Amino acid sequence: xxxxxxxxxxxxxxxxxxxxxxxxxxxxxxxxxxxxxxxxxxxxxxxxxxxxxxxxxxxxxxxxxxxxxxxxxxxxxxxxxxxxxxxxxxxxxxxxxxxxxxxxxxxxxxxxxxxxxxxxxxxxxxxxxxxxxxxxxxxxxxxxxxxxxxxxxxxxxxxxxxxxxxxxxxxxxxxxxxxxxxxxxxxxxxxxxxxxxxxxxxxxxxxxxxxxxxxxxxxxxxxxxxxxxxxxxxxxxxxxxxxxxxxxxxxxxxxxxxxxxxxxxxxxxxxxxxxxxxxxxxxxxxxxxxx
Ligand code: NAD
Numbered sequence: 001x002x003x004x005x006x007x008x009x010x011x012x013x014x015x016x017x018x019x020x021x022x023x024x025x026x027x028x029x030x031x032x033x034x035x036x037x038x039x040x041x042x043x044x045x046x047x048x049x050x051x052x053x054x055x056x057x058x059x060x061x062x063x064x065x066x067x068x069x070x071x072x073x074x075x076x077x078x079x080x081x082x083x084x085x086x087x088x089x090x091x092x093x094x095x096x097x098x099x100x101x102x103x104x105x106x107x108x109x110x111x112x113x114x115x116x117x118x119x120x121x122x123x124x125x126x127x128x129x130x131x132x133x134x135x136x137x138x139x140x141x142x143x144x145x146x147x148x149x150x151x152x153x154x155x156x157x158x159x160x161x162x163x164x165x166x167x168x169x170x171x172x173x174x175x176x177x178x179x180x181x182x183x184x185x186x187x188x189x190x191x192x193x194x195x196x197x198x199x200x201x202x203x204x205x206x207x208x209x210x211x212x213x214x215x216x217x218x219x220x221x222x223x224x225x226x227x228x229x230x231x232x233x234x235x236x237x238x239x240x241x242x243x244x245x246x247x248x249x250x251x252x253x254x255x256x257x258x259x260x261x262x263x264x265x266x267x268x269x270x271x272x273x274x275x276x277x278x279x280x281x282x283x284x285x286x287x288x289x290x291x
Contacts, residue, residue: 054083097164235274
Protein backbone atom coordinates (compact mmCIF):
# COMPACT_ATOMS: atom_id res chain seq x y z
CA UNK A 1 0.00 0.00 0.00
CA UNK A 2 1.06 3.61 -0.45
CA UNK A 3 1.32 5.23 2.96
CA UNK A 4 2.43 8.54 4.44
CA UNK A 5 4.16 8.89 7.80
CA UNK A 6 4.96 12.09 9.73
CA UNK A 7 7.19 11.80 12.82
CA UNK A 8 10.23 9.53 12.67
CA UNK A 9 11.20 9.55 16.35
CA UNK A 10 11.90 6.78 18.83
CA UNK A 11 8.59 5.14 17.84
CA UNK A 12 7.91 6.40 14.31
CA UNK A 13 11.19 5.40 12.69
CA UNK A 14 11.10 1.72 13.70
CA UNK A 15 7.44 1.55 12.65
CA UNK A 16 8.34 2.96 9.22
CA UNK A 17 11.23 0.51 8.95
CA UNK A 18 8.81 -2.35 9.51
CA UNK A 19 6.35 -0.99 6.94
CA UNK A 20 9.15 -0.70 4.39
CA UNK A 21 10.35 -4.22 5.16
CA UNK A 22 6.76 -5.42 4.58
CA UNK A 23 6.95 -3.87 1.08
CA UNK A 24 4.68 -0.90 1.70
CA UNK A 25 5.66 2.30 -0.06
CA UNK A 26 6.10 5.05 2.56
CA UNK A 27 6.34 8.81 2.02
CA UNK A 28 7.89 10.41 5.12
CA UNK A 29 8.36 13.79 6.73
CA UNK A 30 10.18 14.84 9.91
CA UNK A 31 11.99 18.00 10.96
CA UNK A 32 14.96 15.79 11.87
CA UNK A 33 16.94 15.29 8.65
CA UNK A 34 18.98 12.41 10.04
CA UNK A 35 15.84 10.43 10.77
CA UNK A 36 14.54 11.14 7.25
CA UNK A 37 17.88 10.10 5.75
CA UNK A 38 17.80 6.82 7.67
CA UNK A 39 14.30 6.05 6.38
CA UNK A 40 15.20 7.06 2.82
CA UNK A 41 18.27 4.79 2.90
CA UNK A 42 15.83 1.95 3.56
CA UNK A 43 13.49 2.85 0.71
CA UNK A 44 11.21 5.61 2.00
CA UNK A 45 10.39 8.65 -0.13
CA UNK A 46 11.12 12.01 1.52
CA UNK A 47 8.52 14.79 1.33
CA UNK A 48 9.23 18.46 1.98
CA UNK A 49 6.24 19.04 4.29
CA UNK A 50 3.18 17.35 5.78
CA UNK A 51 1.23 18.97 2.93
CA UNK A 52 3.38 17.20 0.36
CA UNK A 53 2.92 13.86 2.14
CA UNK A 54 -0.85 14.40 2.05
CA UNK A 55 -0.73 15.33 -1.62
CA UNK A 56 1.09 12.12 -2.56
CA UNK A 57 -0.85 9.42 -0.66
CA UNK A 58 -4.36 8.70 0.63
CA UNK A 59 -3.46 7.22 4.02
CA UNK A 60 -1.29 9.22 6.41
CA UNK A 61 -0.04 8.12 9.84
CA UNK A 62 1.47 10.50 12.39
CA UNK A 63 3.62 9.68 15.45
CA UNK A 64 4.38 13.02 17.09
CA UNK A 65 5.30 14.13 20.61
CA UNK A 66 2.62 16.57 21.79
CA UNK A 67 -0.96 17.69 21.10
CA UNK A 68 0.31 21.13 19.98
CA UNK A 69 2.64 19.58 17.39
CA UNK A 70 -0.10 17.28 16.10
CA UNK A 71 -2.46 20.27 15.73
CA UNK A 72 0.26 22.16 13.90
CA UNK A 73 1.14 19.31 11.54
CA UNK A 74 -2.52 18.80 10.68
CA UNK A 75 -3.92 22.33 10.47
CA UNK A 76 -1.14 24.90 10.02
CA UNK A 77 -0.15 26.31 6.65
CA UNK A 78 1.68 23.46 4.92
CA UNK A 79 -0.32 20.99 7.03
CA UNK A 80 -1.89 17.66 6.16
CA UNK A 81 -5.37 19.13 5.93
CA UNK A 82 -4.66 20.88 2.64
CA UNK A 83 -3.28 17.77 0.93
CA UNK A 84 -4.92 16.91 -2.35
CA UNK A 85 -4.94 13.10 -1.98
CA UNK A 86 -5.31 12.37 1.73
CA UNK A 87 -8.50 10.47 2.65
CA UNK A 88 -7.47 8.72 5.88
CA UNK A 89 -5.62 10.19 8.87
CA UNK A 90 -4.35 7.91 11.65
CA UNK A 91 -2.80 9.36 14.83
CA UNK A 92 -0.49 6.88 16.56
CA UNK A 93 0.70 9.51 19.07
CA UNK A 94 -0.62 9.98 22.59
CA UNK A 95 -2.34 13.33 22.37
CA UNK A 96 -5.53 13.00 24.41
CA UNK A 97 -9.16 12.75 23.44
CA UNK A 98 -9.78 16.45 22.84
CA UNK A 99 -7.06 16.84 20.22
CA UNK A 100 -8.21 13.65 18.49
CA UNK A 101 -11.81 14.94 18.36
CA UNK A 102 -10.80 18.42 17.19
CA UNK A 103 -8.56 17.06 14.43
CA UNK A 104 -11.18 14.53 13.29
CA UNK A 105 -13.81 17.28 13.06
CA UNK A 106 -11.57 19.59 11.06
CA UNK A 107 -10.52 16.78 8.72
CA UNK A 108 -14.06 15.42 8.29
CA UNK A 109 -15.09 18.83 6.92
CA UNK A 110 -12.65 18.09 4.06
CA UNK A 111 -13.91 14.53 3.57
CA UNK A 112 -10.95 12.97 5.43
CA UNK A 113 -11.73 10.12 7.87
CA UNK A 114 -9.76 9.69 11.10
CA UNK A 115 -8.76 6.94 13.47
CA UNK A 116 -7.04 7.59 16.75
CA UNK A 117 -4.63 4.74 17.34
CA UNK A 118 -2.21 5.30 20.23
CA UNK A 119 0.26 2.53 20.90
CA UNK A 120 1.95 0.87 23.86
CA UNK A 121 5.02 -1.34 24.10
CA UNK A 122 7.95 1.05 23.82
CA UNK A 123 10.67 1.25 21.22
CA UNK A 124 11.28 -2.48 21.51
CA UNK A 125 7.64 -3.15 20.62
CA UNK A 126 7.93 -0.73 17.70
CA UNK A 127 11.05 -2.52 16.41
CA UNK A 128 9.59 -6.01 16.83
CA UNK A 129 6.06 -5.22 15.66
CA UNK A 130 4.63 -6.29 19.00
CA UNK A 131 2.93 -3.05 20.03
CA UNK A 132 -0.52 -2.98 21.54
CA UNK A 133 -2.60 -0.60 19.42
CA UNK A 134 -5.78 0.95 20.77
CA UNK A 135 -8.03 2.14 17.98
CA UNK A 136 -11.20 4.17 17.85
CA UNK A 137 -13.22 5.47 14.93
CA UNK A 138 -15.13 3.76 12.12
CA UNK A 139 -14.65 0.01 12.40
CA UNK A 140 -14.80 -0.42 8.61
CA UNK A 141 -11.84 1.92 8.18
CA UNK A 142 -9.92 0.07 10.88
CA UNK A 143 -10.65 -3.25 9.17
CA UNK A 144 -9.53 -1.92 5.80
CA UNK A 145 -6.21 -0.92 7.39
CA UNK A 146 -5.84 -4.04 9.54
CA UNK A 147 -3.04 -5.48 7.36
CA UNK A 148 -1.02 -2.29 7.92
CA UNK A 149 -1.69 -2.24 11.67
CA UNK A 150 -0.63 -5.88 11.85
CA UNK A 151 2.83 -4.95 10.59
CA UNK A 152 3.41 -2.65 13.56
CA UNK A 153 1.29 -4.21 16.28
CA UNK A 154 0.52 -7.61 17.73
CA UNK A 155 -2.45 -6.79 19.93
CA UNK A 156 -5.02 -4.67 18.12
CA UNK A 157 -8.02 -3.40 20.05
CA UNK A 158 -10.91 -1.52 18.47
CA UNK A 159 -12.10 0.09 21.71
CA UNK A 160 -14.95 2.22 20.42
CA UNK A 161 -16.57 4.03 17.54
CA UNK A 162 -16.10 7.52 18.96
CA UNK A 163 -12.89 9.32 18.12
CA UNK A 164 -10.97 9.98 21.34
CA UNK A 165 -11.94 6.76 23.14
CA UNK A 166 -8.66 5.07 22.22
CA UNK A 167 -6.79 8.10 23.52
CA UNK A 168 -8.63 7.80 26.83
CA UNK A 169 -7.73 4.12 26.96
CA UNK A 170 -4.06 4.94 26.37
CA UNK A 171 -4.04 7.70 29.03
CA UNK A 172 -5.45 5.32 31.62
CA UNK A 173 -2.74 2.80 30.77
CA UNK A 174 0.04 5.36 30.97
CA UNK A 175 -1.24 6.79 34.23
CA UNK A 176 -0.75 3.31 35.69
CA UNK A 177 2.72 2.99 34.14
CA UNK A 178 3.73 6.45 35.42
CA UNK A 179 2.46 5.57 38.89
CA UNK A 180 4.33 2.26 38.85
CA UNK A 181 7.63 3.92 37.92
CA UNK A 182 7.31 6.71 40.51
CA UNK A 183 6.16 4.42 43.35
CA UNK A 184 8.69 1.68 42.52
CA UNK A 185 11.49 4.27 42.54
CA UNK A 186 10.60 5.34 46.07
CA UNK A 187 10.21 1.77 47.31
CA UNK A 188 13.55 0.57 45.87
CA UNK A 189 15.46 3.60 47.13
CA UNK A 190 14.08 2.99 50.61
CA UNK A 191 15.20 -0.65 50.45
CA UNK A 192 18.63 0.37 49.18
CA UNK A 193 19.08 2.79 52.06
CA UNK A 194 18.23 -0.04 54.46
CA UNK A 195 20.99 -2.12 52.85
CA UNK A 196 19.02 -4.38 50.49
CA UNK A 197 20.52 -4.97 47.08
CA UNK A 198 18.49 -3.83 44.09
CA UNK A 199 18.80 -7.28 42.48
CA UNK A 200 17.47 -8.98 45.60
CA UNK A 201 14.55 -6.57 45.85
CA UNK A 202 13.57 -7.08 42.22
CA UNK A 203 13.91 -10.87 42.49
CA UNK A 204 11.55 -10.89 45.48
CA UNK A 205 9.07 -8.33 44.20
CA UNK A 206 8.81 -9.95 40.79
CA UNK A 207 7.46 -13.18 42.28
CA UNK A 208 5.39 -11.32 44.88
CA UNK A 209 2.39 -9.03 45.01
CA UNK A 210 4.24 -5.75 44.39
CA UNK A 211 5.37 -6.64 40.88
CA UNK A 212 4.57 -4.25 38.06
CA UNK A 213 5.94 -3.15 34.69
CA UNK A 214 8.65 -1.02 36.34
CA UNK A 215 9.99 -3.84 38.51
CA UNK A 216 9.62 -6.51 35.82
CA UNK A 217 10.87 -4.63 32.81
CA UNK A 218 11.99 -1.01 33.06
CA UNK A 219 14.20 -1.27 36.14
CA UNK A 220 16.08 -4.48 35.26
CA UNK A 221 16.79 -3.15 31.75
CA UNK A 222 17.50 0.52 32.38
CA UNK A 223 18.02 1.24 36.11
CA UNK A 224 20.12 -1.71 37.33
CA UNK A 225 22.35 -1.21 34.29
CA UNK A 226 22.42 2.57 35.02
CA UNK A 227 21.89 3.06 31.29
CA UNK A 228 18.56 4.89 31.69
CA UNK A 229 17.76 4.14 28.07
CA UNK A 230 14.32 2.56 27.97
CA UNK A 231 13.42 5.01 25.17
CA UNK A 232 10.55 7.11 26.55
CA UNK A 233 11.28 10.67 27.60
CA UNK A 234 10.32 12.02 31.01
CA UNK A 235 8.55 15.00 29.42
CA UNK A 236 6.36 12.63 27.38
CA UNK A 237 5.39 10.71 30.52
CA UNK A 238 4.49 14.01 32.19
CA UNK A 239 2.44 14.98 29.14
CA UNK A 240 0.47 11.73 29.37
CA UNK A 241 -0.27 12.04 33.10
CA UNK A 242 -1.25 15.69 32.62
CA UNK A 243 -3.61 14.80 29.78
CA UNK A 244 -5.13 12.03 31.89
CA UNK A 245 -5.70 14.28 34.89
CA UNK A 246 -7.18 17.00 32.65
CA UNK A 247 -9.58 14.48 31.16
CA UNK A 248 -10.50 13.15 34.61
CA UNK A 249 -11.25 16.69 35.75
CA UNK A 250 -13.41 17.32 32.69
CA UNK A 251 -15.31 14.11 33.47
CA UNK A 252 -15.70 15.03 37.15
CA UNK A 253 -13.66 12.06 38.38
CA UNK A 254 -11.54 12.74 41.49
CA UNK A 255 -8.00 11.35 41.18
CA UNK A 256 -5.98 11.93 44.35
CA UNK A 257 -3.13 9.59 43.54
CA UNK A 258 -2.89 10.72 39.92
CA UNK A 259 -2.64 14.31 41.17
CA UNK A 260 0.50 13.44 43.14
CA UNK A 261 1.95 11.37 40.31
CA UNK A 262 1.45 14.37 38.01
CA UNK A 263 3.42 16.57 40.42
CA UNK A 264 6.29 14.07 40.51
CA UNK A 265 6.66 13.94 36.72
CA UNK A 266 6.09 17.67 36.41
CA UNK A 267 8.83 18.33 38.93
CA UNK A 268 11.33 16.15 37.06
CA UNK A 269 10.47 17.90 33.79
CA UNK A 270 10.88 21.31 35.42
CA UNK A 271 14.41 20.34 36.58
CA UNK A 272 15.76 20.01 33.02
CA UNK A 273 15.21 16.25 33.10
CA UNK A 274 12.44 16.31 30.49
CA UNK A 275 14.64 14.98 27.69
CA UNK A 276 16.05 12.24 29.91
CA UNK A 277 14.64 8.75 29.88
CA UNK A 278 11.69 8.26 32.24
CA UNK A 279 13.61 5.61 34.20
CA UNK A 280 16.10 8.34 35.26
CA UNK A 281 13.42 9.77 37.57
CA UNK A 282 14.77 7.46 40.28
CA UNK A 283 17.90 9.66 40.44
CA UNK A 284 15.86 12.40 42.14
CA UNK A 285 14.69 10.02 44.88
CA UNK A 286 18.23 8.68 45.27
CA UNK A 287 19.57 12.21 45.66
CA UNK A 288 16.97 13.21 48.26
CA UNK A 289 17.52 9.97 50.18
CA UNK A 290 21.30 10.28 50.00
CA UNK A 291 21.89 6.84 48.45
P1 NAD B 1 10.24 11.41 19.89
O1 NAD B 1 10.40 12.71 20.58
O2 NAD B 1 11.33 10.39 19.94
O3 NAD B 1 9.92 11.64 18.33
C1 NAD B 1 9.08 12.62 17.84
C2 NAD B 1 9.47 12.92 16.40
O4 NAD B 1 8.60 13.95 15.91
C3 NAD B 1 10.91 13.47 16.27
O5 NAD B 1 11.60 12.76 15.28
C4 NAD B 1 10.70 14.93 15.90
O6 NAD B 1 11.74 15.45 15.08
C5 NAD B 1 9.39 14.86 15.16
N1 NAD B 1 8.71 16.14 15.08
C6 NAD B 1 8.54 17.06 16.06
N2 NAD B 1 7.87 18.13 15.58
C7 NAD B 1 7.61 17.86 14.27
C8 NAD B 1 6.95 18.58 13.25
N3 NAD B 1 6.40 19.79 13.47
N4 NAD B 1 6.87 18.01 12.03
C9 NAD B 1 7.43 16.79 11.79
N5 NAD B 1 8.06 16.07 12.72
C10 NAD B 1 8.16 16.61 13.95
O7 NAD B 1 8.86 10.79 20.45
P2 NAD B 1 8.44 9.24 20.49
O8 NAD B 1 9.00 8.62 21.71
O9 NAD B 1 8.65 8.64 19.14
O10 NAD B 1 6.87 9.41 20.76
C11 NAD B 1 5.94 9.77 19.74
C12 NAD B 1 4.55 9.62 20.32
O11 NAD B 1 4.33 8.26 20.69
C13 NAD B 1 4.33 10.46 21.59
O12 NAD B 1 3.03 10.98 21.59
C14 NAD B 1 4.54 9.45 22.70
O13 NAD B 1 3.84 9.83 23.88
C15 NAD B 1 3.99 8.20 22.08
N6 NAD B 1 4.56 6.94 22.62
C16 NAD B 1 5.89 6.81 22.86
C17 NAD B 1 6.39 5.60 23.36
C18 NAD B 1 7.86 5.39 23.67
O14 NAD B 1 8.19 4.42 24.36
N7 NAD B 1 8.77 6.22 23.19
C19 NAD B 1 5.51 4.53 23.58
C20 NAD B 1 4.16 4.68 23.27
C21 NAD B 1 3.70 5.89 22.80
